[in-house]
Amino acid sequence: MSDGARARILERLAAARPKSPAISDFAVVARKQWAAEARYPRLRFLMEAVHSEFLEATEAGWPLAIREFLAEEGLSTLLYGPGTAAAGRLEAAWAAGTRPSLVAYDRPIESEDLKRRLFEDIDAGFTTTRGGIADTGGLILWPTPDEPRLLSLVPPVHIALLDSRSIHNTFWEAMRVEGWASGMPPNALLISGPSKTADIEQTLAYGVHGPKRLLVVAILPES
Amino acid sequence: MPVEPGSHRFRDAASSALKDPGLRANFRRAMDGLISKRAAQFADPVEWRDLKRLGSAIRARSLARLPELLERLEGRCLGNGIQVRWAETTEDANRIVLEILRSHGATRVVKGKSMVSEEMHLNEFLEEHGVESLESDLGEYIIQLDGETPSHIIMPAIHKNRQQIARLLGEKIRGARYTEDIDELTGIARRVLRKKFFEADAGISGVNFAVAETGTLCLVENEGNGRMSTHVPPVHIALMGLEKVVENLEDVPPLYSLLTRSATGQSITTYFNMITRPRTEAEKDGPLAVYLVILDNGRSRIFEDPELAATLRCIRCGACMNHCPVYTRVGGHAYESTYPGPIGKILAPQTDGVGARHDLVEASSLCGACGEVCPVGIPIPELIVRLRQEAAQPEPGSTVRGAGTGGSRGESLAWRLWAKSHRHPVLYRLLGLTATRLRRFIPGRLPVLAAWTSARSTPRPAARTLHELAKSAGVADE
Numbered sequence: 001m002s003d004g005a006r007a008r009i010l011e012r013l014a015a016a017r018p019k020s021p022a023i024s025d026f027a028v029v030a031r032k033q034w035a036a037e038a039r040y041p042r043l044r045f046l047m048e049a050v051h052s053e054f055l056e057a058t059e060a061g062w063p064l065a066i067r068e069f070l071a072e073e074g075l076s077t078l079l080y081g082p083g084t085a086a087a088g089r090l091e092a093a094w095a096a097g098t099r100p101s102l103v104a105y106d107r108p109i110e111s112e113d114l115k116r117r118l119f120e121d122i123d124a125g126f127t128t129t130r131g132g133i134a135d136t137g138g139l140i141l142w143p144t145p146d147e148p149r150l151l152s153l154v155p156p157v158h159i160a161l162l163d164s165r166s167i168h169n170t171f172w173e174a175m176r177v178e179g180w181a182s183g184m185p186p187n188a189l190l191i192s193g194p195s196k197t198a199d200i201e202q203t204l205a206y207g208v209h210g211p212k213r214l215l216v217v218a219i220l221p222e223s
Numbered sequence: 224m225p226v227e228p229g230s231h232r233f234r235d236a237a238s239s240a241l242k243d244p245g246l247r248a249n250f251r252r253a254m255d256g257l258i259s260k261r262a263a264q265f266a267d268p269v270e271w272r273d274l275k276r277l278g279s280a281i282r283a284r285s286l287a288r289l290p291e292l293l294e295r296l297e298g299r300c301l302g303n304g305i306q307v308r309w310a311e312t313t314e315d316a317n318r319i320v321l322e323i324l325r326s327h328g329a330t331r332v333v334k335g336k337s338m339v340s341e342e343m344h345l346n347e348f349l350e351e352h353g354v355e356s357l358e359s360d361l362g363e364y365i366i367q368l369d370g371e372t373p374s375h376i377i378m379p380a381i382h383k384n385r386q387q388i389a390r391l392l393g394e395k396i397r398g399a400r401y402t403e404d405i406d407e408l409t410g411i412a413r414r415v416l417r418k419k420f421f422e423a424d425a426g427i428s429g430v431n432f433a434v435a436e437t438g439t440l441c442l443v444e445n446e447g448n449g450r451m452s453t454h455v456p457p458v459h460i461a462l463m464g465l466e467k468v469v470e471n472l473e474d475v476p477p478l479y480s481l482l483t484r485s486a487t488g489q490s491i492t493t494y495f496n497m498i499t500r501p502r503t504e505a506e507k508d509g510p511l512a513v514y515l516v517i518l519d520n521g522r523s524r525i526f527e528d529p530e531l532a533a534t535l536r537c538i539r540c541g542a543c544m545n546h547c548p549v550y551t552r553v554g555g556h557a558y559e560s561t562y563p564g565p566i567g568k569i570l571a572p573q574t575d576g577v578g579a580r581h582d583l584v585e586a587s588s589l590c591g592a593c594g595e596v597c598p599v600g601i602p603i604p605e606l607i608v609r610l611r612q613e614a615a616q617p618e619p620g621s622t623v624r625g626a627g628t629g630g631s632r633g634e635s636l637a638w639r640l641w642a643k644s645h646r647h648p649v650l651y652r653l654l655g656l657t658a659t660r661l662r663r664f665i666p667g668r669l670p671v672l673a674a675w676t677s678a679r680s681t682p683r684p685a686a687r688t689l690h691e692l693a694k695s696a697g698v699a700d701e
Binding site: 150185203 | 309380388405496500519
């Protein structure tokens with residue numbers, strides 16, 4: 001059925017004579033530029049406007065800052081993906097003491113009762129980010145085998161590590177500069193805040209399906 | 224040509240809607256809010272002009288190369304491990320989805336928002352075949368609970384206010400107490416749906432943009448239910464209309480920007496989800512199988528007409544309905560069409576026939592707001608006029624479905640007389656004289672004017688014709 005349908009659909013489309021299009025002029029996107037030092041403040045401003053929270057830290061201090069945040073907020077479990085450099089830093093920060101508990105997402109979701117724990121027991125998920133977007137605010141995430149997709153989705157709190165020097169002007173610039181088209185990952189994401197909806201009377205409500213809170217841990221240059 | 228049965232569907236439904244002050248208030252409030260939020264996003268007229276021009280060019284280019292891009296998309300998807308199915312009709316698409324679900328033994332499905340699935344009436348079909356299909360977008364979930372269809376393509380439950388939703392959730396969800404607090408209502412849905420995401424055997428989603436260059440399926444959302452539906456269950460089925468393909472990855476950011484700003488006045492949504500592969504061997508989560516179902520459902524027929532093909536540029540932002548004076552007053556259900564508002568007025572008559580949905584092409588004041596706000600430059604008012612013409616008198620070689628089946632005898636006679644009088648000067652002057660000299664004798668309740676004069680004063684011609692006035696003013700008759 002599908003093969004016949006495919007041939008018939010393509011045949012009908014090929015028979016048509018669509019109008020030739022105008023040239024796509026990307027200048028309107030390309031001209032959106034900010035000075036390097038202005039990008040992080042802009043991203044923070046825009047993301048805070050949609051209820052993202054920020055914790056600023058140094059390169060040396062961020063793992064401990066996360067640990068303190070969890071303790072202060074009464075969050076008792078942090079799920080993370082072992083294998084990345086950032087994961088190593090987290091593990092080192094947890095060497096002295098086990099609370100709050102650091103849980104490794106180190107096996108397939110179907111294993112034992114990992115899925116149930118992910119949905120019911122885990123308070124927060126930690127991921128790195130690939131960068132940010134100054135134009136609109138937003139984080140770029142490329143989940144990997146080390147940092148699975150659901151880390152940034154299922155736990156009620158998502159903690160995302162952002163290097164404040166890795167912020168692009170626009171989404172368009174990010175994908176061009178980094179050559180995304182020649183190697184898209186299985187899943188890539190932009191995330192600008194905690195999950196939200198305005199489906200009831202257009203009134204914003206946060207935390208509808210995904211994380212109720214998004215904490216951006218921003219690494220600022222030491223100066 | 225006789226008017227086909229059903230041609231008064233909109234008029235009747237609109238009359239009932241207009242008598243419902245609650246409904247009108249819900250829409251008025253929502254549309255006013257959306258209009259001002261969008262306006263704030265496009266405060267810079269130069270940026271708006273250039274971005275609209277770019278969006279229009281990208282969509283026009285995608286359509287100009289449509290068959291080639293669809294084949295390229297298919298090739299890339301297959302290379303990435305995404306299986307591709309083609310469906311000519313919604314019946315075929317439903318069958319394909321059911322076969323996929325059965326092949327995986329799936330009986331519990333969670334759905335992200337998808338207007339193509341509304342075209343297919345997928346939920347009803349799956350329920351009939353023993354598959355639980357649950358909407359997970361909050362608005363869609365609410366209307367599914369109430370057995371309704373969406374009244375807006377972006378905010379499906381916009382016709383309901385919080386009291387109505389509170390009553391509905393209180394009645395239909397076990398253990399839920401009546402509350403009008405929106406955070407609490409959202410919390411009730413979250414509790415129910417997270418359990419469903421956890422249990423689901425498969426997830427179904429729509430597609431906002433499909434990138435031919437990389438085989439990437441892009442999904443735009445705020446709630447996270449789209450990500451839940453596409454990443455938690457072991458099987459993901461993505462449904463797309465065949466026009467959703469774009470050529471290159473770099474075409475996506477301008478369209479995404481136009482979409483979110485036009486739709487809800489947001490510069491970016493909470494999530495932009497780009498899916499290129501099922502779970503790879505090393506990955507620990509994500510669907511093990513991903514399918515893409517490409518649906519035609521009349522689109523290739525629309526594509527045959529170079530002018531009407533612009534209908535397929537649509538990125539489903541809903542700005543045309545938010546700005547439509549007709550939609551705002553009657554709401555989405557009056558259209559009795561999957562896509563309401565101006566885009567529905569040009570889409571439904573082309574898929575269902577201009578005669579059968581002649582009521583929709585007539586349901587416009589041609590104010591032009593829809594064409595102005597359309598971020599991809601669809602000339603909606605011009606296309607409405609074109610479809611009115613096709614309904615009455617088809618252009619030679621017309622490929623429009625039902626062309627020539629929508630005009631009425633009275634209308635056709637009136638235009639014939641009009642044409643004749645403009646070709647014969649004596650007749651023209653005679654009609655002019657009759658209208659001016661006998662103007663006091665025009666009754667207020669002529670059958671052809673009854674609908675017009677029920678709420679307006681009777682049009683009364685001037686005492687003298689323009690010709691006479693010009694002549695007496697000394698204008699030379701050339």
